[in-house]
Amino acid sequence: MSPVSVLVVDDDELTRTGLRALLSTEDDLTxxxxxxxGSQVLPMVVELRPDIVLMDVRMPGMDGITATRLLRRELPEPPKVVVITTFENDEYVYDALHAGASGFLLKRARSAQIAHALRLIATGESVLFPDTIRRLAAARPGRPPNGSPGSAPLTGRELDVLRLMASGLSNLDIAGRLYVSLETVKTHVGNILAKLGADNRTQAVVMAYESGFVTPGG
Structure with a gap:
């Protein structure tokens, strides 16, 4: 299997150098x-075709949120985006998740945590901090009323899967918790995304928290 290819985007050269050095020690990441x-991201993605864009959210030119939206608007198959930030309660992170990012990481995270997160994202999983998402969602005005997200007719089992997704469990962990096969979980996740109109599982989780359907520990 080819290594997971990563484009590193950050206005700070020292941060970029550090991330490159970190990832260079991993055989399956490059x-x-x-x-x-952010303005450089689209042309570089078209040229280099990375699997993942590791994107700073706060940059003096085009920020990571705008760059993420641009990728999703202009490319039929955009790469996965993981935003990286200094503060976990950064409102920019929440906007980036809405824009289509698959998750976020803290710049202070350990090397092993960053590498593991990128591997998860490459397989279609998400990287979230449930308590942080709940706090950011609760601070937003005009949230939908409590209940199931939107008006999508999710089945009881799909609601179970969404709750476990929101708690940060992987597909494999969900399969073990519900005593079903991994393929069954993947089917449920696909149905959830389609019914909610979400681009990825992260957006589905954000919708769940915004609606009040799930809360950490709930």
């Missing part, structure tokens, strides 16, 4: 390029 501003 940095294919670096960008210092």
């Amino acid at each position: 940095v294919v390029g670096e960008a210092a501003d």
